[in-house]
Amino acid sequence: MQHSKENVSFRDIKEIVLGRIKDSTWPSDSILPTETDLAKEFSTTRTTINRALRELADEGYLDRKRKSGTRVRAAPIRQARFKIPVVREEVTERGGAYRYNLISSEISSAPEWLVAKLDLKFGQNVRHIRCLHLSNTQPFQYENRWIVLESVPDAREETFTEFSPNEWLVQKVPFTDIEVSFLATRADQLLADLLGASLNEAIFTTERSTWLKGTPVTFARLYFAPGYRMTTRL
Amino acid sequence: MQHSKENVSFRDIKEIVLGRIKDSTWPSDSILPTETDLAKEFSTTRTTINRALRELADEGYLDRKRKSGTRVRAAPIRQARFKIPVVREEVTERGGAYRYNLISSEISSAPEWLVAKLDLKFGQNVRHIRCLHLSNTQPFQYENRWIVLESVPDAREETFTEFSPNEWLVQKVPFTDIEVSFLATRADQLLADLLGASLNEAIFTTERSTWLKGTPVTFARLYFAPGYRMTTRL
DNA sequence: TAGTGGTCTAGACCACCCG
DNA sequence: GGGTGGTCTAGACCACTAT
Structure with missing residues (x-):
């Protein structure tokens, strides 16, 4: 019976956000809540939210701009990474x-x-x-x-x-x-x-x-x- | 005559570190100072150093392990990123x-x-x-x-x-x-x-x-x- | 001009892993 | 066992940009 009060990790946030995008809770082109609001919702800090959203943007799922906010990309930019080997x-x-x-x-x-x-x-x-x-x-x-x-x-x-x-x-x-x-x-x-x-x-x-x-x-x-x-x- | 006391950015750190790798201040396979030490050297915080080193590792220049520290990759993993286009x-x-x-x-x-x-x-x-x-x-x-x-x-x-x-x-x-x-x-x-x-x-x-x-x-x-x-x- | 993300500081706890 | 990176909290200031 452990009722631990673990911290929410930025990985958790990433997964949750990605879930909400995929199930259209946040449909294409919609704007996500601000970092501050998300931090409240998940009882965490902006830093954590920021890292999650930043990585998702980097992976092509989100588009972020100051002032206008974070938007769900209509067509996620799928990208491949290749090692250039010796x-x-x-x-x-x-x-x-x-x-x-x-x-x-x-x-x-x-x-x-x-x-x-x-x-x-x-x-x-x-x-x-x-x-x-x-x-x-x-x-x-x-x-x-x-x-x-x-x-x-x-x-x-x-x-x-x-x-x-x-x-x-x-x-x-x-x-x-x-x-x-x-x-x-x-x-x-x-x-x-x-x-x-x-x-x-x-x-x-x-x-x-x-x-x-x-x-x-x-x-x-x-x-x-x-x-x-x-x-x-x- | 401005003698500003700007914060050191993680981008600055990245550039400096990359410079030291390239000019062999930190040669291949050598171990970098710990995050804490680097933070001292650049009068910044571990958070900033961490982000810089994390990104450099992600880009293939460094190899990081807990306890053993941060090591310069002998052959940097050069990698290409391709968009998968429609x-x-x-x-x-x-x-x-x-x-x-x-x-x-x-x-x-x-x-x-x-x-x-x-x-x-x-x-x-x-x-x-x-x-x-x-x-x-x-x-x-x-x-x-x-x-x-x-x-x-x-x-x-x-x-x-x-x-x-x-x-x-x-x-x-x-x-x-x-x-x-x-x-x-x-x-x-x-x-x-x-x-x-x-x-x-x-x-x-x-x-x-x-x-x-x-x-x-x-x-x-x-x-x-x-x-x-x-x-x-x- | 005001709102939103970008980033930094300062400090803390923890997980992993080498010796 | 202890050192190193991994990550989180809490708070602050700033840069960009839409309005």
């Missing part, structure tokens, strides 16, 4: 033994499309690396990468025979901004050979551009072996 | 006029792969809808969807001539869990015709499974027109 970890997480093969590594002047893509100065030098990441003996991902030498001078000497540019960069070079794109690529003969795919097979592809405080660092295209899919629950 | 909005956001064409809609017993995918009971009935979403007159997305009738009885009568199943479901059916996958599909002749692609072109594809508290609601494959890419900054 290849090695992705391979080992899937239960494979990670291996790495360098295909080529050379210094050249940045091709025009890359200049445009990263907003480089004309004629800047880049190191171009192509390599393969394997899971056991199976190709897992083909990486085609360009590193801006002016931003990463160390990459001039580095040969990338031992470590993949992926890992090397993570270790050596800080970055502040990444742009990631996901797309599909049709396999030409080269890609097919590298990834053990057949010609014309559809290849899931990621592109990453990286900057350090506005300075372009690197651009990479990552081609995954056939059958790869990126999955998330929300 | 097709209509995605089209209009890209500046197109949204249009919708129903291709087919019929009731049948769930195919075996779908039974497995959604963990259905054997022999359950589903409504199978195929339709096309257009931007102006260009195909934008081909939708291939199955709705579990036992979970969504209203879908038995609905013809989906006017509204796409996408919008209809958002309006009518609540859901709690979604699983989203992204992959690449090779266009067969049908897909090529529908999307205005050529045979064998690589098609960016999304799969979504939806449940309401454990009960399967619907499964959809969404095929995007050639050239589509999903992009995010982080």
